[in-house]
Amino acid sequence: MDNNVIDQSKDITILELLDRVLNKGVILTGDVVISVADVDLVYLGIKLLLSSVETMEQLKTGRAIREMKE
Amino acid sequence: MEILIYAILWVKQDSVKLDTLLNGMKGFSGGNLHAVSTNEIAAVVCESETSRIETDRAGVIDYAGVIETLSRQFPLLPMRYGSKMESITAINLMLERNYSGIHLNLQQVEDKFEFGLKVFCDSEKLRADLMAKSRADDTETPLTLPESPNSIYKDWINKKLKEHRLEEMLLKHVDSVIAILIGQLTQMNARCKFKKMASETMIIDAVFLLEKRLKDELILKTEELQNRYPGLNFILTGPWPPYNFVEITIT
Numbered sequence: 001m002d003n004n005v006i007d008q009s010k011d012i013t014i015l016e017l018l019d020r021v022l023n024k025g026v027i028l029t030g031d032v033v034i035s036v037a038d039v040d041l042v043y044l045g046i047k048l049l050l051s052s053v054e055t056m057e058q059l060k061t062g063r064a065i066r067e068m069k070e
Numbered sequence: 071m072e073i074l075i076y077a078i079l080w081v082k083q084d085s086v087k088l089d090t091l092l093n094g095m096k097g098f099s100g101g102n103l104h105a106v107s108t109n110e111i112a113a114v115v116c117e118s119e120t121s122r123i124e125t126d127r128a129g130v131i132d133y134a135g136v137i138e139t140l141s142r143q144f145p146l147l148p149m150r151y152g153s154k155m156e157s158i159t160a161i162n163l164m165l166e167r168n169y170s171g172i173h174l175n176l177q178q179v180e181d182k183f184e185f186g187l188k189v190f191c192d193s194e195k196l197r198a199d200l201m202a203k204s205r206a207d208d209t210e211t212p213l214t215l216p217e218s219p220n221s222i223y224k225d226w227i228n229k230k231l232k233e234h235r236l237e238e239m240l241l242k243h244v245d246s247v248i249a250i251l252i253g254q255l256t257q258m259n260a261r262c263k264f265k266k267m268a269s270e271t272m273i274i275d276a277v278f279l280l281e282k283r284l285k286d287e288l289i290l291k292t293e294e295l296q297n298r299y300p301g302l303n304f305i306l307t308g309p310w311p312p313y314n315f316v317e318i319t320i321t
Contacts, residue, residue, distance in 0.1 A: 014127065016186055016307045021134045024313035025150040026078065028164075028320050 072154045073161060074098050076114045077137050077311075079144040080176040081107065088112060091143060095136060098129070103136065106158055108165040111172055114140060115161065118154070141311040145180040147172065147318075148311050164320060171318045178317065182279050183309030185288060189247065189274035190303040199301065200239045241266070244273045247299060251276070254291045258284045263314060273302070277314040285309060 074097070081088050085107060092103040097116030105112040114136070130151055137148045155161050165172070244266050251274075255262050260280035268275040280288060289306065296304045 013307060014131075016310075017134055018127070018130060020310060020313040021130050021137075021148075021151045023150075024316065025148040026153070026316050026318065026320055027150055028075075028153045028155070 072118050072156060073115045073158065074118050075149045075153045075155065075161065076103070076116070076133065077140055077146040077148050078165070078172055078176075079105075079112050079114060079140060079146045080110060080173070080180065081105070081112045081144060082110050084144070085112070087143065088114075091140070095139060097136060098133070106161045106165070108162060108169060111165060111169065111176065113161050113165060115158075137311050145176050146311060147175055147179065147316050148313050168318065168320050172320075175317050179279065179312040179315055181282055182312065182315075183282050183285060184312045184314055185278045185280070185285075185306060185308035186310065187251075187274065187276045187278070187292065187307075188272055188305045189276075190271050190305065191273050191301065193270045193273075196243070196301060197236055197240060200243060201236060204235075204239060240273075247295075247302070248274060248276075250298075251295065254295070255280070255288075258287060258291075260284070260288070261315065279312055279315045282309070 076097070079088065085105065088105050092105060092114065095103050097103045098118055101116045101118065103114055103116050106115055133151055137146070140146055141148075155164065248264055248266070252262060255278060258280050260278045262279075263277050265275040267273055278288070285308075292304055292306045296302070
C-alpha cells in the first residue's frame with residue numbers, strides 16, 4: 001500500500017467540492033429553483049439533494065479517488 | 071432580477087477591507103460582488119438578471135472559488151449553491167432577523183478550518199482478514215444449531231449467522247478505527263462528525279473542524295493512522311471553509 005495516499009496539499013477534488021457546495025452550507029427556507037440541464041428541480045423544505053449518479057458510483061468503487069491522486 | 075448569496079461573513083469593523091477584496095473579484099456570469107451589511111456581519115451577493123441559475127461544474131467551481139477567497143480573510147458561513155433572495159432589503163431583513171444565530175455560528179468557526187477524511191477499504195479482503203483473525207483467536211464454540219433430523223434450514227441459518235457475525239466484526243473494526251481517530255482529535259480540540267459504512271468500500275466518512283494552526287498536526291496524525299492500518303486507504307482533503315459546520319437555518 002502506497003503510504004503517500006494522504007492529500008497533504010489542498011487538492012480540490014471535484015467530488016469533495018461538489019458535495020460541499022451543492023449539499024452543505026446555510027439553507028434558506030422556502031422554495032429554491034435550480035436548473036440542471038433545463039430540468040427544474042424544485043426544492044421544498046430543508047433538504048436539497050443534487051448528488052449526481054456518477055458521483056455516487058465513483059464513491060462506491062473508490063477508484064476515482066485513487067485515480068485523481070495519481 | 072434576483073440576488074445570489076455566496077456567504078455570510080463576520081466583518082467586524084473591517085468593511086473597507088471587504089470592499090477592497092470584492093472589487094477585485096467577479097461573481098455569477100461575470101457580475102460584480104457586493105456586501106450587504108448589518109452591524110458586524112455582511113452577506114456577499116451578486117445580482118443576476120436571470121431567475122434560473124444553471125448548475126454546471128464550471129459555475130459551481132467558480133462559486134466555490136469566491137467562497138474560498140473570502141474565507142481566507144474573514145470567518146464565514148458558506149451558503150448552499152443557488153441561495154437567492156429578491157432584493158437587498160429582503161437580505162437586510164434576513165440578516166437582522168437571524169443576527170444572533172448567525173453571529174454565534176460565526177464565532178464557532180472563527181480561525182478554524184474544515185477537513186474531510188474518507189477511509190476506504192477493499193471490503194472483500196477486509197472481511198476475509200477479519201474472518202481469518204477470528205478463526206485464529208476464537209475460543210468460543212461456533213454458533214451452530216443443535217443437530218436435528220428435521221432441521222432442513224440448518225445450513226441456511228448457519229450461513230446467516232456467520233454473515234451476521236462477520237458484519238458485527240466489521241462494524242467493531244470500524245468502531246475501533248473511529249475510537250482511535252476520536253482519541254487523536256480530542257487532543258486537538260477538534261469537532262468531528264462521522265458516518266460509518268457510507269458504502270461497501272467507504273467505511274468512514276468524517277469531517278473535522280479545528281484551529282488553523284493545527285493543520286500540520288492533523289496531517290501527521292492521519293499519516294500515523296495510515297501506517298497503523300496499511301489495509302485501509304485514508305484520503306484527507308482540506309482545508310475547506312466550514313460547509314459542514316453550519317448550525318443554522320435562515321428564515
